Amino acid sequence: xxxxxxxxxxxxxxxxxxxxxxxxxxxxxxxxxxxxxxxxxxxxxxxxxxxxxxxxxxxxxxxxxxxxxxxxxxxxxxxxxxxxxxxxxxxxxxxxxxxxxxxxxxxxxxxxxxxxxxxxxxxxxxxxxxxxxxxxxxxxxxxxxxxxxxxxxxxxxxxxxxxxxxxxxxxxxxxxxxxxxxxxxxxxxxxxxxxxxxxxxxxxxxxxxxxxxxxxxxxxxxxxxxxxxxxxxxxxxxxxxxxxxxxxxxxxxxxxxxxxxxxxxxxxxxxxxxxxxxxxxxxxxxxxxxxxxxxxxxxxxxxx
Amino acid sequence: xxxxxxxxxxxxxxxxxxxxxxxxxxxxxxxxxxxxxxxxxxxxxxxxxxxxxxxxxxxxxxxxxxxxxxxxxxxxxxxxxxxxxxxxxxxxxxxxxxxxxxxxxxxxxxxxxxxxxxxxxxxxxxxxxxxxxxxxxxxxxxxxxxxxxxxxxxxxxxxxxxxxxxxxxxxxxxxxxxxxxxxxxxxxxxxxxxxxxxxxxxxxxxxxxxxxxxxxxxxxxxxxxxxxxxxxxxxxxxxxxxxxxxxxxxxxxxxxxxxxxxxxxxxxxxxxxxxxxxxxxxxxxxxxxxxxxxxxxxxxxxxx
Numbered sequence: 001x002x003x004x005x006x007x008x009x010x011x012x013x014x015x016x017x018x019x020x021x022x023x024x025x026x027x028x029x030x031x032x033x034x035x036x037x038x039x040x041x042x043x044x045x046x047x048x049x050x051x052x053x054x055x056x057x058x059x060x061x062x063x064x065x066x067x068x069x070x071x072x073x074x075x076x077x078x079x080x081x082x083x084x085x086x087x088x089x090x091x092x093x094x095x096x097x098x099x100x101x102x103x104x105x106x107x108x109x110x111x112x113x114x115x116x117x118x119x120x121x122x123x124x125x126x127x128x129x130x131x132x133x134x135x136x137x138x139x140x141x142x143x144x145x146x147x148x149x150x151x152x153x154x155x156x157x158x159x160x161x162x163x164x165x166x167x168x169x170x171x172x173x174x175x176x177x178x179x180x181x182x183x184x185x186x187x188x189x190x191x192x193x194x195x196x197x198x199x200x201x202x203x204x205x206x207x208x209x210x211x212x213x214x215x216x217x218x219x220x221x222x223x224x225x226x227x228x229x230x231x232x233x234x235x236x237x238x239x240x241x242x243x244x245x246x247x248x249x250x251x252x253x254x255x256x257x258x259x260x261x262x263x264x265x266x267x268x269x270x271x272x273x274x275x276x277x278x279x280x281x282x283x284x285x286x287x288x289x290x291x292x293x294x295x296x297x298x299x300x301x302x303x304x
Numbered sequence: 305x306x307x308x309x310x311x312x313x314x315x316x317x318x319x320x321x322x323x324x325x326x327x328x329x330x331x332x333x334x335x336x337x338x339x340x341x342x343x344x345x346x347x348x349x350x351x352x353x354x355x356x357x358x359x360x361x362x363x364x365x366x367x368x369x370x371x372x373x374x375x376x377x378x379x380x381x382x383x384x385x386x387x388x389x390x391x392x393x394x395x396x397x398x399x400x401x402x403x404x405x406x407x408x409x410x411x412x413x414x415x416x417x418x419x420x421x422x423x424x425x426x427x428x429x430x431x432x433x434x435x436x437x438x439x440x441x442x443x444x445x446x447x448x449x450x451x452x453x454x455x456x457x458x459x460x461x462x463x464x465x466x467x468x469x470x471x472x473x474x475x476x477x478x479x480x481x482x483x484x485x486x487x488x489x490x491x492x493x494x495x496x497x498x499x500x501x502x503x504x505x506x507x508x509x510x511x512x513x514x515x516x517x518x519x520x521x522x523x524x525x526x527x528x529x530x531x532x533x534x535x536x537x538x539x540x541x542x543x544x545x546x547x548x549x550x551x552x553x554x555x556x557x558x559x560x561x562x563x564x565x566x567x568x569x570x571x572x573x574x575x576x577x578x579x580x581x582x583x584x585x586x587x588x589x590x591x592x593x594x595x596x597x598x599x600x601x602x603x604x605x606x607x608x
Contacts (some may be wrong), residue, residue, distance in 0.1 A: 081422050084447075085392045098399055101558050104546035117569040118385050141447030143388075175569050202569070231366055236360045242408035254405050260395055265421040265479050265506070 007031050014298040018043055025049065025278060031056045034085045037064045045285050049274050051075055053295055060302045069281050071274035072293035074129035075260070078273070082208045082260025083136050083178050086231025087124075087251045087263060089175070090204045093229070114200045115229070120144035126176040127167065127191070127275055128209065129154035129183030129229045130302075136180060137161060148174065152179075153302065171195045176204035183210035193218035196228065204229045208260045211236030221266060223252050233259045310334050313374065315466070322347055327589060329353065329582065335360045341368045349589050353578050355379055356607045357599055366604045373585050375578035380435035380563070382577070386512045386564025387482050390535025393557045394480070394508045395421045397489035397533070400554040419506045419533070421479060424448035429478040431471065431495070432485030432513065433458035435445075442466060449526060452478065455485075470479050475499045480508035486606055487514035497522035508533045512564045515540030527556050537563045 001021070007030070017035040018024050020043025024032070027049035030225055036043060037060035046057060046068045053062075053070055061068055065292065089095070092255045094113055122145045126133055129151035141147055141160055148162040150170040157163050167190060171177065177199065181187045191214040196205070207214060211234040222228040233255035246252055253259075271279070281291050295303075306323070310318055311334070319337035322328055323345025324354040328336070331353035342446060350361060350372045357366075357374055365372055383531050393399070397419055426449045428481035430437055433455035444453055445464055452466040461467050468474045469495060475481065481503065485491045495518040500509070511518060515538040526532040527550065537559035550556055557563075577582070599607075 043313055051447070077422070077424055081424065081447075085396045085398075086387045088392055089396075089398060092393075093394060094389075094398055094403055094557075095564060096554075097559070098402055099350070101544075101551050101560065104551060120379070120381055120385065122569070143443055200569075208417075244408075247405050247408060253398075253402070254411075256405065258401060263481075265426070265504075 011035075016040075023047060024283065025282070026056070027274075028056065032058075032061065032064070034058055034060060037061045037066065038087065040064070040066055042140060045069075045291075047278055047281055047285075048256060050257040052298070054303050057295075059300060062295055062297055067285075067291055068295045069277075069291050069293045070295060073131045073135065074272070074274040074277060076135040078140060079132035079208045080109045080135035082233055082255065083132075083180070083206050084139055085259050086206045086208065086233065086253055086255060087120070087140075087176060087178060087204065090229045090231045090251075091122070092204065093251075095253055097251055109208075115116055117202070117204075122176060123174045123236050124147070125150065125170040125177045126161075127151075127170060127177060127179045127213075128187075129157065130180060130182065132209070133180035135140075146210070167191075167195060168198075171198040175200065176206065179205075179207040179209045181209055181213055183212055184302070189211050189215045191215070191219075192213060193221075196222055199228060201227055202229060204231070206231045207235040208255070212236055220246060223249055226251060231255065231259070233257055236291060240243065311549060315339075316448075327351060329586070330360070331578075332360065336362075336365065338362055338364060341365045341370065342367070344370055348597075349373075349424065351582055351584050351585055351589075356534065357604070360608050361599075363601070363604060366565055366599055366601055368435070371589075371595055372599045373581075373597045374599060375594050376581040378576070378581060379438065380439040380594045383436035383484065383512045383564045384439035384443060386537055386559065387510050387535075388443055389563050390509065390510045390512065390557055390559060391444075391480060391482060392423070392509065393435065394533045394535045394555075395423065397425070399557055400404060421506070421508075425450060427452070427469075427478045427479060428463075429454070429474040429481045430482060431455075431463065431483045431517075432491075435513070436513070436582055437484035440482060440581065471495075471499060471572060471605070472502075475502040478507070481508065483509075483513045483517055485513055485517055486601040487516055487547055490518050490607070493517070493519045495519060495523075497525075501534075505530060505531055506533060507563040508535070510535045511538040515542060524596055530555060535559065535563070537561055 003017060011033045018036060024043060025047045025161045041278055043066060046066060048070045053068060053098045057068055075263050117262060124140055126137055126149045130151050137147055149157055150164050150167055186202055196218055205228060216236050222287050223230055231252045231253040238244060240254060252288050275289050284291050305563060322340060326346050327349045328347060329351045346479050347370060352374045355375055361372055391488045410543045428444055428449045428451050430441055430451060441451055453461055454468050454471055458492050466531060474513050497519055500522050507524060509532060520540050527534055533555045535557040544550055544558060588595050
């Protein structure tokens with residue numbers, strides 16, 4: 001049943017309507033009435049097709065017998081491909097190259113001067129090893145990068161990667177830092193001026209997670225001076241003013257969330273990953289099998 | 305011994321000088337005097353640090369007892385990373401995005417409209433499975449692409465990939481075509497107007513091999529109309545005139561050889577791959593072990 005009139009319902013009406021069903025499937029809207037946690041009626045399972053459930057679905061549900069799942073590794077695939085794309089664009093100095101090509105160059109001009117670097121053998125520090133971090137590490141590990149990971153909450157790391165025990169250590173002797181951490185009190189501004197200063201000249205910063213994890217003022221100073229390169233899908237605040245000079249910096253790829261929101265190929269009927277996860281979990285629920293991506297209290301607390 | 309004065313030597317003087325040594329190491333220059341093939345003196349091994357040996361080292365050497373090796377998979381690594389970078393830049397519509405970001409966009413403007421597509425699940429046709437093709441397939445296979453390969457000379461293909469028996473078949477039902485073939489009479493202009501027309505709207509053409517493999521007029525027509533997307537490190541002729549309109553096409557990344565000539569990270573002392581191959585082969589020669597990347601007559605004939 002698709003309930004199209006939820007926007008005109010009061011919270012009590014909405015709760016009553018939801019109580020009629022075993023399963024609620026939703027995506028971002030509406031907020032699930034809190035009273036359902038204590039008095040769920042038939043409701044046994046909330047299948048949330050988006051990511052962080054903190055806003056729409058409160059802790060009382062997570063602590064109740066009602067199961068809650070989310071889109072699982074949907075963003076793992078998207079964020080990790082976005083991060084890989086930004087890393088490669090930085091390595092190939094794509095912004096700089098495109099501008100030189102557009103301007104035209106005579107045949108005998110010097111080759112486009114580029115800093116370069118390649119993934120094969122690149123020393124990459126990965127900050128955060130959740131679903132996105134895992135998917136990203138799987139990819140660059142296969143491409144021959146030398147990967148080190150900092151995530152105090154991660155249990156098993158791939159054998160081919162090195163675990164480091166602090167952010168300070170992560171920034172030692174790497175070419176590129178790639179951020180896949182959640183934004184928490186602990187991670188906010190944790191990529192500080194001091195840590196950025198540890199990166200080598202032409203070192204690369206990639207962020208598809210949350211802008212506020214980086215001390216953006218410090219990073220922008222490093223970008224303006226030309227010392228570092230960056231691929232940033234997120235900023236803090238998230239939108240760069242129309243006339244901001246950073247839009248013209250050729251050592252910056254500003255993705256504005258688009259690198260990690262890759263659509264299926266046009267004209268394809270293929271399901272998005274969150275739709276696949278949703279359907280598979282509905283099937284499992286109907287069959288009485290274990291659900292994937294259940295939001296536990298521990299997971300809930302790490303969400304942003 | 306480094307012979308610095310070869311440029312001032314006559315061909316006979318150069319041949320005499322080379323006859324003094326067991327091994328000749330060279331890169332592109334000079335041409336090896338042909339008379340050495342029949343009368344080599346001490347010369348037993350030519351270690352060529354570049355790729356195609358047809359110009360500098362003639363067939364008589366390949367047919368003689370003198371061993372000839374080249375830079376092996378040096379370009380495999382470079383060309384395949386270049387092709388991956390161009391494919392990703394096309395998928396993410398990077399040229400288009402960078403221009404929109406530079407122009408500035410108000411906060412409430414519609415999101416950058418982009419065609420999109422992602423590597424995970426992308427149906428990629430790979431034309432040519434030599435060293436570069438192999439390295440490329442290894443990478444995109446690991447990234448979850450659905451790979452099909454056309455190469456009548458390739459023996460073993462990875463199990464996860466599909467072999468097709470003709471170029472026509474390769475162009476059936478793919479999102480992207482990636483060219484890693486050598487330029488021969490057989491491959492010249494083989495990516496024809498008819499084959500390009502088989503690609504879906506927004507389909508992608510990536511070429512880091514040789515420009516003349518594609519019917520460029522047909523491809524440029526498809527790009528100008530906006531129907532296809534392309535990442536081209538090579539063209540035919542190789543240089544795009546300064547005022548050529550294609551430089552401004554936002555559905556084209558024109559790499560001008562730079563995508564597949566990735567340098568080591570700046571400030572690194574790391575050896576380039578051809579230097580590693582050269583040193584390993586010198587070690588093997590001194591130890592009486594088999595050499596890597598020996599140019600056989602069959603290989604020589606496939607070279608361009």
